[in-house]
Amino acid sequence: MPLLRMRGITKRFPGVRALDGVDLEVEAGEVHCLLGQNGAGKSTLIKVLSGVHQPDEGEVRFGGEPVRLAGPTAAMRLGIATIYQELDLVDGLSVAENVFLGHERASYGFVRRREAARAAGELLARLGHPEIPPNRLVERLSPAGKQVVSMARALSHDARLIIMDEPSAALAHDEVANLFRLVRELTSAGVAVIYISHRLEEIREIGDRVTVLKDGRTVAVGLPAATTPTPEIVRLMTGRSVEYVFPPRRPRPAVPEAGGRDPEADGLGTEILRVEGLTVPGEFADVSFSVRAGEIVGLAGLVGSGRTEILETVYGLRRPSAGRVLLDGRPVRPGSAARAVRLGMGLAPEERKSQALLLEDSLADNITLAGLPRYSRLGWLDRRRALADAAEQIAALDVRPADARRPVKTLSGGNQQKAVLARWLINGRRLLLLDEPTRGVDVGARAELYALIRRLADAGLGVLLVSSEVPEVLGLADRVLVVREGRVIHQADARDLDEHRVLDMIMEGSLS
Amino acid sequence: MTTAEAARRDERVARVSPVRRVLVRPELGSVVGAIVVFAFFAAQSPVFWSVSGVSNWLDPASTLGIMAVAIALLMIGGEFDLSAGVLTGSTGLILVTLATRYGLDVWSAMAAGLVFALAVGFLNGLLVVRTRLPSFIVTLGTFLMLQGLNLGVTKLLTGTVQVGGLRQAPGYEGARQVFAASVPLAGGDFRVAIVWWLAVTALATWVLMRTRAGNWIFAVGGNEQAARAVGVPAARVKVGLFMTTAAAAWLVGTITALRFSSVQANAGIGQEFTFIIAAVIGGCLLTGGYGSAIGASIGALIFGMADKGIVFAGWDADWFTFFLGAMLLLATLTNSLVRRYAEEVRR
Numbered sequence: 098m099p100l101l102r103m104r105g106i107t108k109r110f111p112g113v114r115a116l117d118g119v120d121l122e123v124e125a126g127e128v129h130c131l132l133g134q135n136g137a138g139k140s141t142l143i144k145v146l147s148g149v150h151q152p153d154e155g156e157v158r159f160g161g162e163p164v165r166l167a168g169p170t171a172a173m174r175l176g177i178a179t180i181y182q183e184l185d186l187v188d189g190l191s192v193a194e195n196v197f198l199g200h201e202r203a204s205y206g207f208v209r210r211r212e213a214a215r216a217a218g219e220l221l222a223r224l225g226h227p228e229i230p231p232n233r234l235v236e237r238l239s240p241a242g243k244q245v246v247s248m249a250r251a252l253s254h255d256a257r258l259i260i261m262d263e264p265s266a267a268l269a270h271d272e273v274a275n276l277f278r279l280v281r282e283l284t285s286a287g288v289a290v291i292y293i294s295h296r297l298e299e300i301r302e303i304g305d306r307v308t309v310l311k312d313g314r315t316v317a318v319g320l321p322a323a324t325t326p327t328p329e330i331v332r333l334m335t336g337r338s339v340e341y342v343f344p345p346r347r348p349r350p351a352v353p354e355a356g357g358r359d360p361e362a363d364g365l366g367t368e369i370l371r372v373e374g375l376t377v378p379g380e381f382a383d384v385s386f387s388v389r390a391g392e393i394v395g396l397a398g399l400v401g402s403g404r405t406e407i408l409e410t411v412y413g414l415r416r417p418s419a420g421r422v423l424l425d426g427r428p429v430r431p432g433s434a435a436r437a438v439r440l441g442m443g444l445a446p447e448e449r450k451s452q453a454l455l456l457e458d459s460l461a462d463n464i465t466l467a468g469l470p471r472y473s474r475l476g477w478l479d480r481r482r483a484l485a486d487a488a489e490q491i492a493a494l495d496v497r498p499a500d501a502r503r504p505v506k507t508l509s510g511g512n513q514q515k516a517v518l519a520r521w522l523i524n525g526r527r528l529l530l531l532d533e534p535t536r537g538v539d540v541g542a543r544a545e546l547y548a549l550i551r552r553l554a555d556a557g558l559g560v561l562l563v564s565s566e567v568p569e570v571l572g573l574a575d576r577v578l579v580v581r582e583g584r585v586i587h588q589a590d591a592r593d594l595d596e597h598r599v600l601d602m603i604m605e606g607s608l609s
Numbered sequence: 610m611t612t613a614e615a616a617r618r619d620e621r622v623a624r625v626s627p628v629r630r631v632l633v634r635p636e637l638g639s640v641v642g643a644i645v646v647f648a649f650f651a652a653q654s655p656v657f658w659s660v661s662g663v664s665n666w667l668d669p670a671s672t673l674g675i676m677a678v679a680i681a682l683l684m685i686g687g688e689f690d691l692s693a694g695v696l697t698g699s700t701g702l703i704l705v706t707l708a709t710r711y712g713l714d715v716w717s718a719m720a721a722g723l724v725f726a727l728a729v730g731f732l733n734g735l736l737v738v739r740t741r742l743p744s745f746i747v748t749l750g751t752f753l754m755l756q757g758l759n760l761g762v763t764k765l766l767t768g769t770v771q772v773g774g775l776r777q778a779p780g781y782e783g784a785r786q787v788f789a790a791s792v793p794l795a796g797g798d799f800r801v802a803i804v805w806w807l808a809v810t811a812l813a814t815w816v817l818m819r820t821r822a823g824n825w826i827f828a829v830g831g832n833e834q835a836a837r838a839v840g841v842p843a844a845r846v847k848v849g850l851f852m853t854t855a856a857a858a859w860l861v862g863t864i865t866a867l868r869f870s871s872v873q874a875n876a877g878i879g880q881e882f883t884f885i886i887a888a889v890i891g892g893c894l895l896t897g898g899y900g901s902a903i904g905a906s907i908g909a910l911i912f913g914m915a916d917k918g919i920v921f922a923g924w925d926a927d928w929f930t931f932f933l934g935a936m937l938l939l940a941t942l943t944n945s946l947v948r949r950y951a952e953e954v955r956r
């Protein structure tokens with residue numbers, strides 16, 4: 098009898114079916130790996146299991162009994178502990194206080210501090226970190242130290258099932274070995290671990306069995322982790338039921354070549370962006386590439402591989418320690434986004450809602466935000482002209498509903514993204530930097546966005562695209578840079594790459 | 610890997626020196642401020658540091674300190690209470706009115722005041738927790754309502770804007786001994802309220818540092834979502850904090866009413882920000898999750914010293930707020946510099 102058995106779990110969100118009848122079985126004492134591309138439903142499944150989301154359909158059995166995971170506390174009482182990717186610790190409390198928060202060792206309301214500190218110390222020692230003082234404030238620990246505290250908390254619950262969501266993402270190599278030692282120790286004591294990672298080499302080393310999710314469905318159950326061949330896993334992850342509709346690339350158009358020194362001379366425009374030896378210590382190193390007019394260049398890589406950081410450094414949000422960025426042949430002053438905007442760059446950031454939009458404000462206000470100097474006369478805003486320009490962009494990009502006065506928060510994800518693009522198009526850009534442009538955008542609207550991005554490139558813009566979804570990068574971009582652990586490990590024409598090969602490079606770093 | 614190196618530097622090699630441990634305490638700014646203010650006024654007038662001088666400025670510090678400590682707990686829990694000042698007036702008015710006009714003895718009237726205060730605190734807390742409106746707005750609402758109620762009811766009953774004559778009420782003397790007596794000691798006249806203040810500070814510090822409730826207060830103020838996720842009853846903690854603040858307001862209102870035997874209908878108005886300022890001087894962050902009860906007490910001490918020190922120095926009392934502003938800036942600047950330094954040490 099498996100320790101955990103999930104049957105037909107379905108979870109719907111407005112407009113999306115995040116889980117569509119997922120099955121999962123985990124035995125006591127095994128490391129069960131959960132694999133799937135971004136958006137496959139892994140996070141939603143974890144949240145159902147940890148009591149954060151309630152499933153719409155399906156059955157969960159734990160230890161043979163049907164259970165209802167009504168909330169985080171209910172899940173923890175059953176012995177299901179979760180270590181999330183973003184750590185949920187309280188900075189103002191000590192290590193020991195964080196470990197036992199919510200289930201303090203107390204008598205009559207008084208915390209037995211010495212006992213708690215001793216118990217926390219033991220847990221930390223078990224985790225291989227006896228050097229972390231239990232009485233130190235958590236805010237004074239490094240990210241890796243915080244991760245260890247988070248683990249100690251999961252251990253403190255005497256959990257029978259521990260879910261680890263990309264636990265190695267914040268860890269250095271030698272610490273990963275330590276993590277594995279701990280996982281083995283837990284499983285030999287009968288604890289089950291659900292291990293989520295994108296790194297296949299880790300899964301091969303630590304995992305017993307693998308369940309693969311794709312588009313909210315289980316496509317493979319209980320594959321042996323050590324022996325299933327990589328192409329098989331990649332095939333399961335990629336074999337697609339939802340078709341992406343990508344616009345056709347230009348068939349070698351005839352744009353006049355003005356001083357182009359690209360030896361390939363494939364008919365694209367002049368070089369717009371040139372990045373040389375760009376380095377931000379700890380994020381990425383020695384990155385060089387170029388983007389030409391009419392070209393879409395895609396950066397493919399895992400979350401945390403340095404893609405977003407490269408984009409942000411090009412835009413001037415981060416200051417590089419070495420290297421330079423040239424726009425139209427002129428060097429861009431490092432570390433100044435205002436300068437980058439003036440020279441003609443525009444960024445559509447990853448977190449659209451928090452980083453790009455003024456959610457409460459109208460569509461028109463959001464679109465004209467970056468062009469305000471154009472509408473101000475002696476300190477007054479020419480609202481009529483701003484509104485007219487916004488309306489023009491709304492029509493051009495087909496934003497729906499086409500109501501310039503509507504608060505932008507009432508728009509769908511795809512239309513919000515169009516609003517962000519419209520903001521830059523309103524005052525003529527040379528280069529667009531797009532970070533996960535289709536995150537939170539449903540399938541139908543995606544095709545529309547793809548077509549729009551291609552149209553912008555055809556009109557002569559350079560586009561630098563970041564996406565976690567390999568098919569998106571391959572389908573949309575002309576040229577692809579594969580990024581792994583802060584380095585560009587491969588560069589090729591998108592037409593010469595396929596999804597399997599890119600996924601393989603991203604996850605294992607092999608260049609076979 | 611830089612994170613690993615940082616971890617090693619932080620946790621394995623660098624032992625925390627005692628000096629640094631003192632430097633990162635939240636109270637540091639207030640201690641620096643208190644020393645500066647004391648030295649300044651002591652240099653102005655020898656009376657300031659005589660026994661009678663000390664007893665003199667400990668008096669305003671004590672009642673303010675009780676409130677500042679309660680507000681500090683609430684702010685660590687991530688909330689504000691603007692109604693706390695006017696509530697000291699309300700509870701005093703209830704005490705005097707019930708004891709002088711409705712024949713209750715002083716102890717029963719005090720109990721009625723406490724029940725009223727706890728009800729207001731409960732309501733504040735419930736509104737904040739249920740509606741998820743900012744507590745700044747919710748308690749601004751109750752503040753204004755109480756202000757109107759204090760004036761309206763007082764005028765309705767007495768035709769004037771004050772109630773008095775508590776001295777003649779049964780049980781007055783006993784209650785005064787407990788809450789408002791003064792003890793002559795080595796030439797000074799020390800108020801019993803000082804003892805209450807010290808007791809409240811000690812109790813709050815104990816709760817914060819040593820009890821489960823204290824952990825929960827830091828947790829709901831520092832990272833409410835995480836606190837909820839591990840099973841901390843966040844709503845109960847917050848309601849409890851509002852009720853604690855209200856109980857402190859009752860204590861201060863009672864002390865003041867018993868001392869003067871009468872209460873103005875506008876008593877306590879304008880004090881709400883003073884409490885917050887004292888708590889902030891004492892190291893509380895406006896964003897919650899950080900602060901100290903002792904710090905808030907020292908913040909109140911600074912108030913007391915500046916309040917009376919200006920009189921001892923023979924200046925116009927109008928200068929008081931200038932001092933206050935300067936102290937607020939000095940203390941918070943010290944705190945933020947030290948915090949930044951502590952962050953850099955971590956890297």
